[in-house]
Amino acid sequence: MIRALLHSADDLFNSDGAWWILALDGILLIPLIFAVFFYPVVVLGGVAAAAVLTVALLAMVRFIQARRHS
Numbered sequence: 001m002i003r004a005l006l007h008s009a010d011d012l013f014n015s016d017g018a019w020w021i022l023a024l025d026g027i028l029l030i031p032l033i034f035a036v037f038f039y040p041v042v043v044l045g046g047v048a049a050a051a052v053l054t055v056a057l058l059a060m061v062r063f064i065q066a067r068r069h070s
Contacts, residue, residue, distance in 0.1 A: 036043045
């Protein structure tokens with residue numbers, strides 16, 4: 001199905017440029033947008049978990065860097 005969608009847009013986008021990447025990202029983003037509409041609590045929990053993990057990872061990296069330089 002994705003292959004059919006991509007080949008239907010061959011006349012609109014050249015596969016050499018950045019517009020092709022944006023078109024592919026747009027096609028892959030559609031299911032995520034639908035997930036937000038149908039499962040908002042689950043998606044919000046996933047976003048919060050990703051944010052907590054990102055902050056924890058960045059804090060750990062900063063801690064390790066500070067420990068190496070002192």
